[in-house]
Amino acid sequence: MQKGKGRTSRVRRRKLCRTSESRGVNESYKSEFIELRKWLKDRKFQDSNLVPARFPGTGRGLMSQTSLQEGQMIISLPESCLLTTDTVIQSYLGAYIAKWKPPPSPLLALCTFLVSEKHAGDRSLWKPYLEILPKVYTCPVCLEPEVVNLLPISLKAKAEEQRAHVQEFFASSRDFFSSLQPLFAEAVDSIFSYSALLWAWCTVNTRAVYLRPRQWECLSAESDTCALAPYLDLLNHSPHVQVKAAFNEETHCYEIRTTSRWRKHEEVFICYGPHDNHRLFLEYGFVSGHNPHACVYVSREILVKYLPSTDKQMDKKISILKDHGYIENLTFGWDGPSWRLLTALKLLSLEAEKFTCWRKVLLGEVISDTNEKTSLDIAQKICCYFIEETTAMLQKVSRTKDEKEALINQLTLVESLWTEELKILRASAKTLHSLQIALT
Ligand SMILES: C[S@@+](CC[C@H](N)C(=O)[O-])C[C@H]1O[C@@H](n2cnc3c(N)ncnc32)[C@H](O)[C@@H]1O
Known part of the structure; x- marks a missing residue:
């Protein structure tokens, strides 16, 4: 038999190819992840089979510690870990939101909370989560104009729309931010700057999961379906997998079940939707290789x-x-x-x-x-x-x-x-x- 042509070597080659593509470096020893796990445990999160790791192709993500079978739960995050408009309205911001007319949007409520808590630093109850959030994003709104100029024409137009949209979001929120001045020793203009709001906007837009719509009288009628889900939001996207993800009203947990199998030490993915690369770039700031929906x-x-x-x-x-x-x-x-x-x-x-x-x-x-x-x-x-x-x-x-x-x-x-x-x-x-x- 010729060397490298038999079944055993084919299987070995396949395994090598799969592991070298997906091999990650475990990062769970890092202080920010140790703090985050403590924080999650205090909020009744039970250890999952996943650990944070860095992967060659996709950057930071979650890696399986055991093999995972089809239909198995990969993560179950208690409601107390979710950051929603409920969190914001029940916080010190609630009274200010209730007073403000016209009512702020659910997105503005979430972004305001994120900026304010980030500003609070060590005093924030959400610090362990805030610490692991990216410092910079790569959605088109964050790109330098000369980089935007190098995008395909239709994406460039959408990138410019996105920039105009976020600028308008900032401009129309400034009076509301001013109303929060009694809460801060520093000038609100320096806390709720354009760059701070942009960071919060990208955080929500690239990381939020979908929850059943809620309705708050003190918020505008725009759809209120976003929740930030610490730890779970470390899962990267693959167009090749299918998952079932939803809030379970009985267990009061946000649960994700995989319909794929995963080997031990592989990166575990979820699917953000059947998106082409323009949409992935626009909404999440990345491009998926071999994306069957790309065009x-x-x-x-x-x-x-x-x-x-x-x-x-x-x-x-x-x-x-x-x-x-x-x-x-x-x-x-x-x-x-x-x-x-x-x-x-x-x-x-x-x-x-x-x-x-x-x-x-x-x-x-x-x-x-x-x-x-x-x-x-x-x-x-x-x-x-x-x-x-x-x-x-x-x-x-x-x-x-x-x-x-x-x-x-x-x-x-x-x-x-x-x-x-x-x-x-x-x-x-x-x-x-x-x-x-x-x-x-
Ligand atoms: C929900 S977060 C996933 C965790 C994120 N990688 C992290 O380190 O915080 C979504 C972001 O992860 C990145 N991402 C997700 N899937 C990816 C992939 N297949 N390849 C490269 N980056 C990806 C994008 O930056 C995206 O905006």
């Missing part, structure tokens, strides 16, 4: 770039696509152009004499071999154009990394997004090529 978006401008400019029916075709919701969410994915993208291209490349068949196109019917072939050819041209553009962007990001060392972390993140997009486009180009060959 490359095709804008309307690019869609028509390779169509004949002489087509007299083009405006009509575009308005049909708009009316039927086919102008948005057109994508390339790991297995080629999406059905929506191909359908849009088939409609746009309909021959003049076949134009009346446009309804059939939207229903997925084949109109003619020519139409099938033309739409695939255009999809391939768009895909090649994107591959060139993405390669150029990667070179630009790499140059910027050399020039701006201080931005290396932010730029590396943007680079990983473009790298994933390039992989998707290459896979799409290959699929398209096979489809084109099958048609000839």
Whole structure:
């Protein structure tokens, strides 16, 4: 038998590959985690099978200490450990919130509490939790404008919207913060600064779990479903796992059960949702490698770039696509152009004499071999154009990394997004090529 070709060595290779990808360095000895566990124990948290660890691909996360079976509970966090609007309203902030008109939003209540408790430092009952929270975040709102400029165009627009949204959140909260002055010896402006509120906003947005909606008269009607869940919020995301997570009204614990199996010493993941990489970047500030939901978006401008400019029916075709919701969410994915993208291209490349068949196109019917072939050819041209553009962007990001060392972390993140997009486009180009060959 040749060396390395047998079953035993295949299994060994697989094991090596799995462990080297997921091997983490246990961090439970660190003082901040010792303090956090004491704090959790005082609040009736019973030791779980998970320990904090640092992993090569995903950073800080939780590692299993034993193997975990399908359906097994991986963590159960008592209600007393959760930070919700109940916590805030029952605190020293409650009376100030009740007085303030119009009522503050649930999000503002949570953010105010986080900033205020962070400011309290050693005096805060939540100190062990606050100590393990990230100091900086990588959601687009936290990125330098020159890094935002290097994002794919549709994500850049959303990043700018996110920045405007947080700025407006800050501006509209300042009078409420002023009303809290009697609680502090220092000027509230210095405590509730933009950067402090931004940190709190990112904390809630990247870490909160979902709870059944609650309603407080002293808070605005916006949905009140967020809870910060210390320790449990150290679980990273994987698009490949499924979990059941919810607050159990009988045990009064927030519980997570895994539907996957985990080996001892592996990183345990949960799934934040079937999100593509743009959404993961926007909402959580990271990109997931090999994400099956990842895709490359095709804008309307690019869609028509390779169509004949002489087509007299083009405006009509575009308005049909708009009316039927086919102008948005057109994508390339790991297995080629999406059905929506191909359908849009088939409609746009309909021959003049076949134009009346446009309804059939939207229903997925084949109109003619020519139409099938033309739409695939255009999809391939768009895909090649994107591959060139993405390669150029990667070179630009790499140059910027050399020039701006201080931005290396932010730029590396943007680079990983473009790298994933390039992989998707290459896979799409290959699929398209096979489809084109099958048609000839
Ligand atoms: C709920 S927290 C998870 C714990 C976090 N890693 C920590 O150290 O505090 C969510 C954040 O973890 C990071 N994260 C989650 N899943 C990740 C993954 N698969 N790869 C890289 N970072 C991830 C992102 O920064 C995200 O905003």
